[in-house]
Amino acid sequence: MQAEVIEVIKLLSGNESLALGAYHAGVKVATSYPGTPSTEILKSIALFDDIYAEWSTNEKVAMEVAMGASYAGARSLVSMKHVGLNVAADPFMAISVTGVNAGMVVVCADDPGIHSSQNEQDNRYYAKLAKVPMLEPSDSQDAYELMSYAFNISEKFDTPVLMRTTTRISHSKSVVNVNRGRSVSATPSGFQRNVKKYVMLPGNARIRHPLVEERIAKLATYSETFPLNQIEWGERHLGVVTSGIAYQYAREVFPKASYLKLSMTYPLPQNLIRHFAAQVDKVIVIEELDPFLQENIRSMGIDVAGKEFIPMIGELNPNIVKEASYSAGLLDKTSPLQKTEPAKELPKRPPLLCPGCPHTGAFFVLSSIGQRLKLPGSRNKAPKESTLTITGDIGCYTLATYPPLCAMDTCACMGASIGQAMGMEKAGIGNKVIAVIGDSTFLHSGITPLVNAIYNGGQITVIILDNMTTAMTGHQEHPGTGISAQGKKTKAVKLEHLVKGIGINDIKVVDAFNIKAIRTAIKSSINNPELSVIIIRGSCTVHTPKRSEPLSINPEKCNQCGICLMLGCPAIQREDGHVHIDSTLCVGNACTLCQQICPQQAIVPQSNLEDTNSL
């Protein structure tokens, strides 16, 4: 069925373009777990109500749902951030072996520069590892167009296709010529029982492996004529082989060079590369992160430079490419760099927990029980040795690592806090170990380590910070919220029931904005030698804003002790030695944490203060 073709010019982010491209390519099932920079792909595609879209509990589940949909004859899309593919690596490797029925595209968005991740990882190697074809867009137009190719390749070659983007592609907006409508292919049939293809018993898997090798060889031939692997001839003294965002930076730095722009970066078009290399005096590779293209091209016996001068660490930008090329002698000395060093010693501005954040109270209590708080000005008084070890996890709350809270000691990957806490306790650390994990992260991969802890006699305390959303990635729904990705009401998983169901006896549910209750709960759990869980619940202030009359500090009562500053609330500021509350930031009655901890009772609603003044 071919829908009407409307040609429109739109300004779209890479993620929006991938979603629209997939929609127009007839995708029927889309799955994902939120993760920067990939989140907006599913968010955009969920807006189309003629497809099924879900936030899955984690990337592995998302991959398996997409796999099932493909087997059953529906084109499917699964999207995730780079580390999400680590979680989903098992089914990803599996579907490479079984192949697909209807087309299946796996989008993974890498994060060079570690804008919002725990590591810098080049997922292009996953294509090689899983022996699946890989496409890489260099802007939103490419992202839109490549999606339709990706589904066709998937069906033609019986393989999942890896679409690899990076933060700068996913989150940049550029002009897209939208030249198709939605067309749903009628070709694939429904699920047909075929145990040799779909049941990977060793005997069957042995039959599939040679087919996978044949497939990658056929794809290498296809890659030679893939329409978006393009040579753009310029001057022949320099030829640049590049892909993705690096192509755009290279065009800025070498406006006159010849280009081989690769959109299919695995398997590589060997003949095309040889043809290009033979017609230029010098070939270089400009690519972000690891020398993936360079190593593969070198293994073809072509001597190319690249990572000798282009950094392997961090996100590239036109400046870095220009300076690197300059130092490698590739740029004319007459094009000087116009540079001033960045101003030194300016105070940094790391992100903070928001005013009214439901995590702040819990960390303030952990910080004070663990003797980590350091009053402003008490620089020389080192805090006593900490009596708590706090393993942390992935979410906004990881920001509690920073001063003044300093209330997190580890953060590795999704769900790791609970397993780490267990390991520390069993290693005989001495300190009480507390694992802190958010609701969405707990549901993603915190359940199995908690089951492990109860099974193996763990004595840790697990704090689940339940803000009833996936906050850091922009407030996505999750199983605990009872609302689907497409806004439909569904069954909510109750955390306390879940935790009770696996056999934990000591479970407390506490209001996130009640310091006293949080302190009582944590102290009681610490003293209990059993495994305990505390659910600290309060909705995210950005997601469900509850602004009320802001609080204010009565200057007559305030003795500038600075304890309120220990919350790390951005609304509480100190200027010229005086602490005040920024009324445009304070959420007032929805929080009151500072009011609860002020020893002078100097913090009151703003109007109370104005009344006193007018008396």
Add this chain to the structure above:
Amino acid sequence: MKKLDILVTGVGGQGVILSSDITVNVAMANGYDVKKTDTLGMAQRGGSVISHVRIGQRVWSPLIKEGEVDLLVAFEKLEAARWAHFLRPGAIAIVNNHALPPQSVNLGEAQYPSDEEITSILRRRSNNIYFVNGTSQAKELGNVRTLNMFMMGCISFFAPFKVHFWKDSISQRMPPATLQINIKAFNQGRRKIRDIHP
């Protein structure tokens, strides 16, 4: 116009991204190629935010090169100084004369730079610096959140696009209930630059 590279900076929650979104829409409506990209940290609020806006006949990189920004628009003073080295020599800087001290300053571990220091950092690249009281004017208007519209009014003075394009684009993005106050803030920003522009 050959090209216009705008760097919009501020603090998470100030509305930097909405104003750069509207700016690229206006440029696109005028037939230019555009790219824009935002760099923000991992949280919802409070961190440094930078938005690169590129307008031209053909734009390649979404990131602007250091030393090639034509217009720096800072919603907060410290953020103006932080990105000053991106300015092309002699380019324009519009700085909202408002300080949001970072946590390290509140905790007494760092010093917020003085106005003189900020000005001298900017002057290393350009003398075309316009300080505006965007936050206080937005507050006077009745909603501090209209700061982004005020700053966009300032941008509009230096961009070669007719005013109705800006107003159309604003009305497409803002809910009808707040449209009037947002347009007012935009007009005030535009007027402010007109008044102080030599």
